[in-house]
Amino acid sequence: MPLYECNEHQFVENIRRLLESKERFLVNRKIVLHDDAKYGPATMPDQEFKRYETICTRKSVNSTVYAKLPFVDSFHGGRMYDEEDNLHAASALLFPRMSVPYYRVEYSVNVWGGTYFFTFDALFDPKIVIEKRTARKLGKSGALVHVLRYNAPEERVLAINLPKEVMVFDVKHMVRVIDHTSNF
């Protein structure tokens, strides 16, 4: 069963061709939340990093990122960072201490024994607020502190726009079967 990877443009155009051919087909969609430290602030392009500049700083892309001020990462169980903490080291770009959760989105369509798929990761949207929090470091009465929150992207912006006649099935897992029968 061959697998063919497409980009967005190719995948949508392939669907359009299938629609025009009146071929019957089904589109599968898998959306899974990941929080595996794949994305950290050091490797983001400047435009994306700007959204975190209230709380952290770096010289350029792939440079070490440091905390500008103490803050709490509410998505990761209220993890507290101090000023000048190393959040993502240039020497360990694959292992950021501060990481961004994301949805892994996978669209696929099966046609004539082949699977054509398009995948992308949608990063959660950061929101930085100031809140009163209590913690060992903040004292019993609590203190105002910057809090980093992450909002999940809306489903409508994750979806590929498809005409209503295209049936999209949501799936949890796709098992890829290797067909050995052609070897005999």
Place this chain on the structure above:
Amino acid sequence: MKGVQKLKSISVLVPLERVQISLSEIGFLLDDTVTIVSDGKFWNKMLYVRGAETISVSEEIGDAYPKDPIITICGSKMTISKVVKGVGG
């Protein structure tokens, strides 16, 4: 929306600003944005809506050259022609 929805994706070598102006001229409004990572590159994906019609525009973030936003249209045949004409496709 009256009529059948059609699908079309185009990749054009025009600046994002021109695409946005073209979409606003025919009544599409920006509804939502998200940062996505695909093919190891960061993209800004914008969703434009007009009634039941939707258009998504994905543009690579950063200093990539040339910039060729991917425009995916799910709408009437008329809308597809207007967008394609508007961005010089």
